[in-house]
Amino acid sequence: MVGIIGYGVHVPLRRITVEEIARVWKKDGKKISNAIGVKEKAVGAFDEDACTLAVEASRKALETAGISGEKIGAIFVGSESHPYAVKPTASIVGDAIQASPEYMAADLEFACKAGTAGMQMCMGLVKSGMIEYGLAIGTDTAQGRPNDALEFTAGSGAGAIIIGGKQEEIIAEIDETYSYTTDTPDFWRRQQAEFPQHGGRFTGEPAYFKHVLGAVKGLLAKTKMNPNDFDYAVFHQPNGKFPKQIAKMLGIEEKRVLQGLLTPMIGNTYSGSSIVGLGSVLDIAKPGEKILMASYGSGAGSDAFALTVTENIREKRAKVPVLEMIKEKEYIDYTEYAKHRKKIKTM
Amino acid sequence: MPHSALPLQWRRYPERYYLKGNYCENCKQSFFPARTVCPNCRRKGKLVEKSMPHSGKIVSWTELFVGPFGFEQETPYFLAIVELENGAKALSQIVDSDAKKIKIGAKVKKVFRKISDIDPEGPIAYGYKFKVVG
Ligand SMILES: [Zn+2]
Numbered sequence: 001m002v003g004i005i006g007y008g009v010h011v012p013l014r015r016i017t018v019e020e021i022a023r024v025w026k027k028d029g030k031k032i033s034n035a036i037g038v039k040e041k042a043v044g045a046f047d048e049d050a051c052t053l054a055v056e057a058s059r060k061a062l063e064t065a066g067i068s069g070e071k072i073g074a075i076f077v078g079s080e081s082h083p084y085a086v087k088p089t090a091s092i093v094g095d096a097i098q099a100s101p102e103y104m105a106a107d108l109e110f111a112c113k114a115g116t117a118g119m120q121m122c123m124g125l126v127k128s129g130m131i132e133y134g135l136a137i138g139t140d141t142a143q144g145r146p147n148d149a150l151e152f153t154a155g156s157g158a159g160a161i162i163i164g165g166k167q168e169e170i171i172a173e174i175d176e177t178y179s180y181t182t183d184t185p186d187f188w189r190r191q192q193a194e195f196p197q198h199g200g201r202f203t204g205e206p207a208y209f210k211h212v213l214g215a216v217k218g219l220l221a222k223t224k225m226n227p228n229d230f231d232y233a234v235f236h237q238p239n240g241k242f243p244k245q246i247a248k249m250l251g252i253e254e255k256r257v258l259q260g261l262l263t264p265m266i267g268n269t270y271s272g273s274s275i276v277g278l279g280s281v282l283d284i285a286k287p288g289e290k291i292l293m294a295s296y297g298s299g300a301g302s303d304a305f306a307l308t309v310t311e312n313i314r315e316k317r318a319k320v321p322v323l324e325m326i327k328e329k330e331y332i333d334y335t336e337y338a339k340h341r342k343k344i345k346t347m
Numbered sequence: 348m349p350h351s352a353l354p355l356q357w358r359r360y361p362e363r364y365y366l367k368g369n370y371c372e373n374c375k376q377s378f379f380p381a382r383t384v385c386p387n388c389r390r391k392g393k394l395v396e397k398s399m400p401h402s403g404k405i406v407s408w409t410e411l412f413v414g415p416f417g418f419e420q421e422t423p424y425f426l427a428i429v430e431l432e433n434g435a436k437a438l439s440q441i442v443d444s445d446a447k448k449i450k451i452g453a454k455v456k457k458v459f460r461k462i463s464d465i466d467p468e469g470p471i472a473y474g475y476k477f478k479v480v481g
Contacts, residue, residue, distance in 0.1 A: 013443045045442065046421070047461040052473065055459040083471055092473060096364045096459055098398075330443075339420075 002127050003170035004307070006065025006162035009279035009322045010056035011266050014043040015329045016337045018152050024334045025147045032152060037240020041267025043332065044141040044156035046340045050079040051089045053158035053272075054139040055096040061135065061160035062097060064316050065169070069097035072162075073131025075105045076121055078114025078138045078271045082107050085191065093137065104131075111187060112236055112270045113297025114138065115159065119275075120177055120303060122163035134163045138295075140270035143341065145195035153239055155267025159275025171313045172282060172291065175306040176223045180214035187298035203298065208238065212246050212294050215302035219292075223306050227252045230306075231289040234260035234277040236296035238268045252292075259284060260293075265326055276322065283321035285309045356472060363474030366399035366457065368435055379435040401457040402480075403431035408441065408449055417465045425449050429477050437475070444479035453479045 017040040019029030033039055044053065054077055062069060077089045090105035104125075108114035115138020122134025139158035144150030164170065186207035189196035199207075212235060220227065227233075227250040235243040240263050247257045260277030262269075269276055274295040281291055287309055294304040332340070361367035368379035372393040376385070379399050385392025408427035411418075418424070425441040427449070441449055442460065455477040463472040 045460075047442070047464075047476070049461060049471075051471075052459050052461060059459075095360055096473070098365055330445075 001167055001170065001173065002123050002163060002165050003173040003310070004161055004282070005133070005164035005166075005169040005171060006061045006063070006067070006316065007279050007282050008057045008060025008062070008064060008160045008318065009158070009276050009325065010053050010060065011042045011157040011269070011276070011322075011326050012044045012048055012053065013328065013330050014045060014332050014340065015040045016043055016332055016334065020334055021152055036152060037244075038153055038264050038267060040265065041153060041155035042157055042269070042326070043337055043340060046342065048156065049083045049141050050077075050081045050139045050158070051083050051092050053141065053156065054079070054089060054093050054137045054160065057139065057158035057160035058093055058097050058135060058137060060318060061162050064318050065133075065162045065164075066316065067133065067162070069094075069099045071133050072097070072099045072135050073103050074122055074125055074134040075099065075103055076108050076118030076134070076136050078108040078110065078116070078118050078136070079140050080109055080111055080114070080189065080196075080270055081140045081142060082109070110301060111298035112238070112268075112273055113295040113301060113303055115271045115275050116293075116295035116303040116305070119161055119163060119305070120179070123174060123177065126163050126165045132164065136161050136163065138271035138273070138275045140272055141341075142268060142270045143195055148195070150196070150198065153263070153268040155263075155269050157266055157269030157272040157276050159272045159279050161275060161278075169312065170310055171316050172285075172307040172309050175308055176219060177303060177305045178215055178219040178222055179301060179303045180211050180218055181301035182211070184211070184298075184300035186300055198298075203238075204242075207298060207300050208236070208242055208296050209246065209249070211300050211302040212236065212296050213249060215304035216250060216292065216294050219294075219304040219306055225306065227292070229290060230292040231256065232259055232281045232285060233257050233292040234274055234281055235294050236274045236302070237261060237263035237277065238273075238296075240264040262322065262326070279318065280322035282309070282313065283318055283323070285313060287311045287313055350470060353470065356470070363462070363472075364459070366401065366431075366437070366475060368397060368399050369394045370397040377431075377433045377435040379431065379437050399435050399437070400432040403429045403437075403455055403477075405441070405449065405451055405453045405455060406430045406436070407451065417463055427455075427477065429455055440476045442476045442478055448479045454481060456480050
C-alpha cells in the first residue's frame with residue numbers, strides 16, 4: 001500500500017491581472033483574458049524563489065501529515081526555475097525543514113511535470129521499503145519574456161506531497177500511475193537563456209493534448225476504469241481552457257474539473273500546477289471518492305495517477321484550504337511586477 | 348572566485364533557517380541568537396541548543412527609506428524587533444504585510460525568504476523574515 005499522507009500548497013501574496021499586463025503592451029486585455037481563461041496570476045516577491053516557495057509548501061505538508069522533518073527519507077524538488085544551475089534546491093529545503101542528514105535528495109527538471117515525477121520516485125522507494133516517507137515538491141517562479149504570450153500566465157507557486165506506506169496514515173491511496181513520454185520540442189530554455197522559448201500553437205495538439213490523453217487513456221486501460229468513475233479530475237493547467245478541453249475530450253463533466261482548476265486565479269504555476277490543483281481537491285474530497293490527476297511537462301510527457309481518498313482525510317486536511325489561502329492577495333502594477341521579478345536589467 | 352565569508356554564513360544556517368538559539372537550564376531563559384555565555388548566570392549558566400517558536404509579536408518597529416549596502420533596492424521596508432512566544436527577541440524584516448497592520452503588539456509568524464542575493468554569480472543567503480498574521 002502506498003499513498004499521500006500529507007500535502008501542502010503555497011502561493012505568494014502578490015497578483016498582477018492579465019489586463020494590467022495587456023495595458024503595457026497596448027493589447028486588448030479583456031479579450032486575452034477570455035481567450036486564455038485567466039484573470040490574474042500570482043507573482044513571487046523579489047525575495048522569493050522556487051526554493052522559498054518549496055520550503056513553505058513542505059512545512060505545510062509536514063503539518064498535515066503530522067510528522068517531523070527528521071522522518072523524511074527522500075526529497076525531490078521538481079522545478080524549471082531552480083535558483084542555481086548547479087547546487088541542489090533539495091538540500092536547502094531539507095535543512096530548512098530540519099530533515100536529518102540521513103535522506104537522499106535530488107533536483108528534478110521536466111518542464112512542468114518534474115513534481116509528479118518526484119511523486120512516482122517516492123512511491124517506488126516507499127513500496128520497495130527503502131524509505132519510510134518521501135517528500136516530492138513541484139515549485140516554480142515562472143518567467144515569461146516581456147510581451148510574449150507566456151507573460152500573461154507564467155505564475156509562481158508550489159505544491160508538496162508526502163508519500164508513505166502505512167494504511168493508518170494514508171489520506172489518499174495511489175491506486176495506479178501511468179506515464180507517457182516522447183521527444184517533442186514544444187517548449188525549452190537553454191542553459192544560459194533567461195526566458196524560455198516555445199513553439200506557439202505547436203504546444204497544443206501534438207504536445208499537451210496528445211501526451212495528457214496518452215497518459216490518461218493508458219491509466220484507464222491499466223485500472224479498467226472509466227473517466228466518470230472519478231469524482232474529481234485534475235490536469236496540468238497552462239491556461240484556464242486546456243483542462244476543460246481535455247475533460248470534454250475524455251467525456252468528463254466540467255464540474256469535476258473546477259475544484260482543481262486554479263490557473264484562472266493564480267496563473268500557471270508550472271511544476272506546481274497539477275499538485276496545487278490536487279491540494280485544492282484534497283481540501284474537500286470525502287472518504288471513498290476517486291481522483292484522477294494528470295500532469296504535463298513540455299519536451300514532452302504526462303504522469304497520470306488514480307487516487308482513492310481514505311477515512312484519514314477527516315483528520316488530516318490543510319489548516320487553510322487553497323481556495324481560502326489565495327483570497328489573501330495584494331495587487332501590483334506592471335512597474336512593481338518588473339521590480340519584483342527583476343525584469344529591469346540594471347537590477 | 349572563492350567567497351571568504353562562506354564558512355561564517357554557513358555556520359548560521361540553523362539560526363537563519365529554523366531559529367535555532369539556546370536556553371539556559373539554570374535561569375530558564377531562551378536566547379536568540381544563541382549566546383556563548385548566559386548573561387544572567389555567567390559561569391553558573393548551563394546553555395543548551397534550542398529551536399525558537401516560529402510566532403510572536405512586534406515590540407518595536409521602523410520603516411527604512413535608505414537601505415544599507417545590499418539592501419538599497421529593497422526600500423522602503425519594515426524592520427522590527429519581534430518577541431517570540433518564549434520571550435526571546437529577534438530582529439527581522441517584516442514582509443507581505445499591510446503597512447496599517449504593522450504596529451506594536453501585532454502578531455507575526457516566521458516565513459522563509461531570501462535575505463541576500465546581490466551577486467548574480469555568488470551564493471544566495473536564505474533565512475527568516477516575519478509577516479503579520481490576521
Ligand atoms: Zn542563565
